[in-house]
Amino acid sequence: MSKGAFQTSREIFENPIWTDVVKFRIFFYIYGNAVFAKEGVTIAGIHLKRGQYLRSYRNLQNDLAYMEKRAFKQYSLHTIKNKIDQLVKEGRIKIESTDYGTLFTVLNYEEYQGFERYEKNLSEQQRNSNGTASEQQRNNNKNDKNVKNDKNNNPRNRKKRVYDDNDPNKKLAILLFKSISKNQNIKEPDFDKWANTIRLTIEADKRTGKEVQDMIVWATSHDFWAGVVLSPSSLRRNFNTMQAQMNSRKNTTGNKLQNTGSDEYDDLGF
Structure with a gap:
């Protein structure tokens, strides 16, 4: 299993997949072990792109074993295949057979990760917090007219736009x-x-x-x-x-x- 970390959105808790325990475990396991590196990796002579994972159904059966009443249990291969077919039909993953197992591709992997969106927000916050002392001084020396204009141009002070019911x-x-x-x-x-x-x-x-x-x-x-x-x-x-x-x-x-x-x-x- 790959080491490291990956990110997912809290929206997963509101998604219908959350209520299907077996399907959720299979999807989250594939998604969590998919290649994160943008340049991908090469395994067994196969180049895996970002968001891809190579694993056999038999290995997945072992990976997803769980404890119940002090005994280890496994999902049947039929159950695993059925749930994966559902994931394919729902547009969450696509699959491709290889000599070394099934190549899983997590669709919309970039959207699930969302790093660029968060990095953008962080960078904007950083830029906003990097004002120089001279800029702060100039802001403090604005006259009353400019201060008044700033208040009027502040989105929080603008009048809320109201839409007609027929709009x-x-x-x-x-x-x-x-x-x-x-x-x-x-x-x-x-x-x-x-x-x-x-x-x-x-x-x-x-x-x-x-x-x-x-x-x-x-x-x-x-x-x-x-x-x-x-x-x-x-x-x-x-x-x-x-x-x-x-x-x-x-x-x-x-x-x-x-x-x-x-x-x-x-x-x-x-």
Whole structure:
């Protein structure tokens, strides 16, 4: 087993996989032992990329042995294969047979790790804390007019943007809440705040309202993403990854998004 550490998000506790003990153990074991190094590693003449793990089903059976009533027990090979097939179907991993065992690839490995996102936040905090003494002095010498302008330009002091109930952004926010509520018990949010994030997803990220609407329907119906997309922020953050999966699934199956038959968003006009 590889030594070292890896990182995962607390969102795992809200994911449907958390309730399936056997599937969760198998996935977390593969994910936790996958190659972390960006340059990958070479094992038995096979180059493993970041997020890949080479292991036989028989070895997995031994790896996942557990203690029950003072006796070691193992999952059957049939159970392990069945759970891995489910993980493949759910888009969590893909598998490939080799002469040395099965090559597991953890899909969305970078998203699970999330190091770049956290490093970005840390670097921004570091830059904000590195102001020089002269800069601090200049800030202290600003006149009353500049101080007043600074207060007016502070996002905390800006007037909150309110969206009309007929605004498409707010309709999408309400659609997202209702779609999430079908699978999760969540408190009713600040719909104006949600609508603003939806607006940024459309305007800043250059997406159409129809694309956002379709993604809401797809993500909240997906076995994995339904447990991740619990707000417009997580929808926006994972949009590219989900869109790639959704398009890949379309190309493979030839199916279009399922029509839910709901009239809650049929009149959005996208």
